[in-house]
Amino acid sequence: MLSKEAEKRGGNLNERTSPERLRKALKGKGRQMIIQCPNCGEKVVVKGLGRKPLNIPLNNVCECLRKHHSVAAAAQELNCSEAYIFGILKANGLRLRELISNGK
Numbered sequence: 001m002l003s004k005e006a007e008k009r010g011g012n013l014n015e016r017t018s019p020e021r022l023r024k025a026l027k028g029k030g031r032q033m034i035i036q037c038p039n040c041g042e043k044v045v046v047k048g049l050g051r052k053p054l055n056i057p058l059n060n061v062c063e064c065l066r067k068h069h070s071v072a073a074a075a076q077e078l079n080c081s082e083a084y085i086f087g088i089l090k091a092n093g094l095r096l097r098e099l100i101s102n103g104k
Contacts, residue, residue, distance in 0.1 A: 054080055061088050065099050 037044050056078055064074035065085070075082045089096060 054084065056080060056084075056088070058088060058092055061085055062094075062099055065096070069100050071096065 032045055032047050034043055035046055036042070060078065061074070064077055065071070068074045068077065071082045071085055075085055078085070086096075089099070
């Protein structure tokens with residue numbers, strides 16, 4: 001037997017949460033997850049989980065470091081953390097000294 005809310009939303013719970021229907025809902029939508037609602041017990045598609053990545057291009061980071069000669073100042077201008085800047089440099093095989101000395 002379905003609750004009144006479930007009947008209003010469109011019938012049988014199994015029909016609405018079938019794997020095919022959930023796959024269609026997830027197709028091409030980016031970061032999503034299927035969770036079970038704590039109130040009604042339905043499976044629900046949740047969008048935009050977690051913090052989105054900054055994705056600051058390496059060129060922008062390098063220009064900022066050459067301009068400021070300081071990681072703290074560059075991080076403040078780029079609106080990111082100092083650790084993020086060091087992470088980008090490490091991922092691309094660069095060192096802070098190389099960038100700052102090349103820019104002088």
